[in-house]
Structures are given as C-alpha cells and as structure tokens.
Amino acid sequence: MSGADVDSESADPVMERGPYAPxxxxxxxxxYRRSRTRRSALIATASTVAVAAVLFLVVTGSPGWPVTQKTFLSPHYAREALSPVLHGFVLNLELLAVCGPTILVLGLLIAAARTLRGPVFLPLRLLATAYVDFFRGFPLIILLLLIVFGVPALQLQGVTNDPIVLGGTALVINYSAYVAEVYRAGIESVHPSQRAAARSLGLTYTQTMRFVVLPQAIRRVVPALVNDMASLQKDTGLVYVGGAIDAVAAAHIMVASSFNYTPLVVAGLGFVILTIPMTRYADWLTRRTDRRRAQGGIV
Amino acid sequence: MTATDPVLRFESVRKAFGEQVILDDVSLEVPEHSVTVLIGASGSGKSTLLRCANLLEEIDDGAIWLDGEDITDPRVDADAVRRRIGVVFQAYNLFPHLNVLDNITLGPRRVHRVPRAEAERGALELLDRLGLAAKAKEYPDRLSGGQQQRVALVRAIVSEPRVLLLDEITAALDPELVTEVLSVVRDLKEQGRTMVLATHEMAFARDVADQVCFLADGVILERGTSAQVFGDPQHERTRRFLSRLSEAGRL
Incomplete structure (x- = not known):
C-alpha cells in the first residue's frame, strides 16, 4: 500500500501535535488488504497449477503422445541441434542488429515525409505515400526473391551478390513501410494543441516535430514498434531463400536428414527467448517514463 | 440516517505521497444542500482532498463517509460510490472523441442504463438551460473554455449525484468565461445541490459559500461561515493569505 513507509516523525509544524501514529x-x-492480496495470490497459483495439470494430462494422455514426443521433443536430437541452431542464430541476430535500427530510422523519415505540410513538399509527400502503399501491400517473400535473385541477374558493377545483404535490404524495404505507418499513427495522436503551443514559442515546423511531437508520438508507439521488431526477428529467417543458413534453415537441414522435428522446436524456442527480453525492456521503459510524468491516482 | 446527517464527512483524513504529507488529520462535514468552499494556496491539499473523496486517491488513514457509509473501507465498491458523486476538473477533461451530447450521456447510458432517447432528452434539456443546446453536436475542441467547462458541469450533474465536487473549475478561464461558469454554479446552489469546491475566486467563494475552509500545508487551519473567515479571520496565516489576495486585487 502506498504511504505505508511514511516517516511517522513528519508531523505538521503548524499544529502542535505529537508525531503521527497509524x-x-x-x-x-x-x-485486510494484505489478506486480500494473499488470497488473490493463492487463487492465482491454484488456478495456474490446475490449468497446467489439466493441459499436461490431456497432452500426455493422448493416444499418439509417445510417438509425438519422440518426433518433436526428443532430448537426443535437441542436444544434436543445439550447436548448429545456435550458430544459425548468430545470422538472425546480425540481421536484426543491422536491419532493426535501419528500419526504425528509415520508417521515421518516411513518416515525417508523409506528415510534411505545404505545397513545396508535395512530391516528397506523394513519394512517401506511394512507397508505403506499394511495399506494405507487396508480399515479403516475393520481394525477397526478386531482390536476392533479380539484383544479381542485372550484373551491375559494384553491387553485391551476397544473399544476406540483399535479403536484409528486402527486409528493410518491406518493414520500413510498416514502421512508417506506426510512427504516423503516433504523430497524429498528439493533440493539435501541442503543435499550437510549440509553434507559438516560435519553434519551426521541424523543431516542433523534433522536440515536441515526436517525443510524445514515439513513446506512445513503443509497444507497436516492439511488435514489429519481434516480427522482423522471425522474418530474418526468410533470407534462407537466397541460401543463407540461419537458425531455422539449420534446423531444417537436420530435419531433412533425420525426419525428427525436434531441431525446429529448439529453433522456435530460441526465437521466443530472444523476444521476451525485448518486450520486457520496452515495458519497463514505458512504465518508467509514465511514472515520472503521471498525476497518479488509483484508477 | 437522520435529515441532519452530513452528506459527506471527512474524519481525520491523512494522505501522504512518500515522505510528503499532503493531508494531515483533516476533518470536515458537508451538510446536505450546502456549499463548502476550500480556499488556500496552491499545494495546500485542496485538490487532493477532493480526489480522495471521489476515491481517485486512496487515503492512508482516517475515513470518508458518504450518506453514512464509510466509502474508504476497502470492501466498498468504488464504482458504486463514484456513481453517487459528480466531479468537475480544472482542465474540463471532456472526452475529445465524443461530441457534447455523447460526452454528457455516456454515464447515464453506460452506467445508469438509461435508454439513449431518454438520456439525450435529459441532456438537451440541461444544455438548453445553459444556452448550449446549439452545441450539442459539436466536439469539445471546437468550444470555448467556458463552454467546455459548462458542458463538464452538465456531464457531472446529469445523473443527479448526491454531492458535486468542483476542483478549481475556473482556474483555466478568463474573467468573462469565469462569470458564465460561476453563474451556473450559483444556479446549482439555488437548486439546493450539495457541493464542495476548491477555488481561487474569493469574491465568488464569499458569495456562494455556506462554509469556508482555509487549508494550509494539508491542515484545515480555519473554518467558518464566509462572514467569519473573510470578515474576521482568526489565524495569522489566513489573514496573510487574504491580505495578499486583496493586494493582488482578487478580493
């Protein structure tokens, strides 16, 4: 409960009274509140255990369980898969580390271009809108194939044939269109009075965006951006169409030779483990800024 | 409960944020059909007292009673309590995505389950009385501050709350708009509504209050009729507060 740790010495100096005692x-x-908290914790634990037990019994009690277990959850193949899958994850992480920030910056630029006002910027605005319209609708896998195989086919001087670089480029092109729309939603959710206040201080349009609108907008869309990053993380695996070996491809190779699906499960769990810290960090970040600014209250 | 029981009663209310004590042993009774005005410098605890009464803040100690029921008891359903209390905030807090009529009828329709037609009839009647009937379909951002605050008042009273809490409702308005909002409050007093209001409008406070409380550092330093508090303040700090105000030409 809030205030439980209040210093009991801090009595009001105006009134001549003794120190505060609860x-x-x-x-x-x-x-009473403590007992309620205990009770709800107890209920939560009990219901969680019950649900888990029922799920466990239903799954392990099913007729095909022994075979399924051997095919999907074999400890032997899991151990075997660990090294190649982890090796493949390095590629996924590298792609995420390069593409993620690029997408976040590029998306922001596109969103900013889309929200520009004034006739001078019409071409830029149109271009940004067309970009978003086109690449948001264009299927990622086709884009990947076009870029990974189409660009080398052009035989341009000085342009790489590396499937990883080309695959990463396709991811950036596709995802920045999505992310741009997320940013734009955030920008448009900032109340017009904020722009009015900023422009009234004499800030230019760009300064208003930079110092007033974007800080509020980005904070609001952090969960959506994390969402897109988690999705990107999984889609980094698609570069395998060009022949690059990521975690999923590595697992697939093993599956093809052993007909045991455990390596794929291992790779899948790896993605989950990668996503969770990202989400928790973003949650923590938003909560911290909220706490600093909020009026408080219990509703 | 007898007829003389107060509608709202604060009993030794204490509220602290961390080390900072905002309300310290505050006791106050608000009789039915009366207007209680809270005055005092910013940060003296006026707003917090109102927020506690509406259960927007949890008090640390003491109790608040509404019609003889301890609403600060943890077993109480806070939503049921808030249904019986109307609140108007300093910044209006109208919902920008709803038009005036929907702002007003949201509570009656969703909380009190009044059919839309009936809720809108009631809302329009009240709006009409305040000269705002033409604005029923407008969105809040297109209204002046005074109009927004009058809409907020209608939203607060449309469900006939037992008590109305007004938290510096004119603080964001220019003098002309202040007048139009305060005249609504005066009408509400005529209708016999029970109100607690925090305000910096001393002339208005003196005029409308049945009971005036001067808060300082989370304590009610002085309480009495407006003649007592404004005419013959007993406490040194009350005198200083009032004289500073009259120097500033606000009294």
Missing amino acids: SERRLAREA
Whole structure:
C-alpha cells in the first residue's frame, strides 16, 4: 500500500501535535488488504497449477503422445541441434542488429515525409505515400526473391551478390513501410494543441516535430514498434531463400536428414527467448517514463 | 440516517505521497444542500482532498463517509460510490472523441442504463438551460473554455449525484468565461445541490459559500461561515493569505 513507509516523525509544524501514529482503522485496513492480496495470490497459483495439470494430462494422455514426443521433443536430437541452431542464430541476430535500427530510422523519415505540410513538399509527400502503399501491400517473400535473385541477374558493377545483404535490404524495404505507418499513427495522436503551443514559442515546423511531437508520438508507439521488431526477428529467417543458413534453415537441414522435428522446436524456442527480453525492456521503459510524468491516482 | 446527517464527512483524513504529507488529520462535514468552499494556496491539499473523496486517491488513514457509509473501507465498491458523486476538473477533461451530447450521456447510458432517447432528452434539456443546446453536436475542441467547462458541469450533474465536487473549475478561464461558469454554479446552489469546491475566486467563494475552509500545508487551519473567515479571520496565516489576495486585487 502506498504511504505505508511514511516517516511517522513528519508531523505538521503548524499544529502542535505529537508525531503521527497509524490508527487502529488504518492497521485494520492494511491487514485486510494484505489478506486480500494473499488470497488473490493463492487463487492465482491454484488456478495456474490446475490449468497446467489439466493441459499436461490431456497432452500426455493422448493416444499418439509417445510417438509425438519422440518426433518433436526428443532430448537426443535437441542436444544434436543445439550447436548448429545456435550458430544459425548468430545470422538472425546480425540481421536484426543491422536491419532493426535501419528500419526504425528509415520508417521515421518516411513518416515525417508523409506528415510534411505545404505545397513545396508535395512530391516528397506523394513519394512517401506511394512507397508505403506499394511495399506494405507487396508480399515479403516475393520481394525477397526478386531482390536476392533479380539484383544479381542485372550484373551491375559494384553491387553485391551476397544473399544476406540483399535479403536484409528486402527486409528493410518491406518493414520500413510498416514502421512508417506506426510512427504516423503516433504523430497524429498528439493533440493539435501541442503543435499550437510549440509553434507559438516560435519553434519551426521541424523543431516542433523534433522536440515536441515526436517525443510524445514515439513513446506512445513503443509497444507497436516492439511488435514489429519481434516480427522482423522471425522474418530474418526468410533470407534462407537466397541460401543463407540461419537458425531455422539449420534446423531444417537436420530435419531433412533425420525426419525428427525436434531441431525446429529448439529453433522456435530460441526465437521466443530472444523476444521476451525485448518486450520486457520496452515495458519497463514505458512504465518508467509514465511514472515520472503521471498525476497518479488509483484508477 | 437522520435529515441532519452530513452528506459527506471527512474524519481525520491523512494522505501522504512518500515522505510528503499532503493531508494531515483533516476533518470536515458537508451538510446536505450546502456549499463548502476550500480556499488556500496552491499545494495546500485542496485538490487532493477532493480526489480522495471521489476515491481517485486512496487515503492512508482516517475515513470518508458518504450518506453514512464509510466509502474508504476497502470492501466498498468504488464504482458504486463514484456513481453517487459528480466531479468537475480544472482542465474540463471532456472526452475529445465524443461530441457534447455523447460526452454528457455516456454515464447515464453506460452506467445508469438509461435508454439513449431518454438520456439525450435529459441532456438537451440541461444544455438548453445553459444556452448550449446549439452545441450539442459539436466536439469539445471546437468550444470555448467556458463552454467546455459548462458542458463538464452538465456531464457531472446529469445523473443527479448526491454531492458535486468542483476542483478549481475556473482556474483555466478568463474573467468573462469565469462569470458564465460561476453563474451556473450559483444556479446549482439555488437548486439546493450539495457541493464542495476548491477555488481561487474569493469574491465568488464569499458569495456562494455556506462554509469556508482555509487549508494550509494539508491542515484545515480555519473554518467558518464566509462572514467569519473573510470578515474576521482568526489565524495569522489566513489573514496573510487574504491580505495578499486583496493586494493582488482578487478580493
């Protein structure tokens, strides 16, 4: 409960009274709240255990369980798969580390271009809109194939044939269109009075965006951006169409030779483990800034 | 409960944020059909007291009673309590995505389950009385501050709350708009509504209050009729507060 740790010495200096001591009523309320908290924790634990037990029994009790277990959850193949899959994950992480920030920056630029006002910027605005319209609708896998095989086919001087670089480029092109729309939603959710206030201080349009609108907009869309990054993380695996070996491809190779699907499960769990810290970090970040600014209250 | 029981009663209310004590042993009774005005410098705890009464803040100690029921008891359903209290905020807090009529009828329709037609009839009647009937379909951002605040008042009273809490509702308005909002409050007093209001409008406070409380550092330093508090303040700090105000030409 808030205020439970209040310094009991901080009595009001104006009134000549003794130090504050919690009343019977407060103690009773706190005891009641504590018991409620205990009770709900107990209920939560019990219901979680019950659900888990039922799921476990249903799955392990099914007729095909022994075979399924051997095909999908074999400890032997899991151990075997660990090294190649982890090796493949390095590629996924590299792609994420390069493409992620690029997409976040490029998306922001596109969104900014789309929200520009004034006739001078019409071509830029049109271009940004067309870009988003086209690449948001264009299927990623086709884009990947076109770029990974089409660009080398042009036989341009000085342009790489590396499937990883080309695949990463395709990811950037596709995802920045999505991310741009996320940013734009954030920008448009900032109340017009904020722009009015900023422009009234004499800030230019760009300064208004930079110092007033974007800081608020980005904060609001952080969860959506994390969402896109998690999705990107999984789609980095698509570069295998060009022949690059990522975690999923590595697992696939093993599956093809052993007909045991455990390596894929291992790779899948790896992606989950990678996504969770990202989400938690973003949650923590948003909560921290919220706490600093919020009025408080319990509703 | 007898007829003389107060509608709202604060009993030794204490509220602290961390080390900072905002309300310290505040006791106050708000009788039915009366207007209680809270005055005091910014940060003296006026707003917090109102927020506690509406259960937007959890008090640390003491109790708040509404019609003889301890609403600060943790077993109480806070939503049921808030249904019986109307609140108007300093910044209006109208919902920008709803038009005036929907802002007003949201509570009656969703909380009190009044059919739309009936809720809108009631809302339009109140809007008409405040000269705002023409604005029923407008969105809040297109209204002046005074109009927005009057809409907020209608939204607060449309479900006939037992008590109305007004938190510096004119603080964001220019003098002309202040007048139009305060005249609504005066009408509400005529209708016998029970109100608690925090305000910096001393002339208005003196005029409308049945009971005036001067808060300083989270304590009610002085309380009395407006003649007592404004005419013959007993406490040194009250005198200083009032004299500073009259120097500033606000009294």
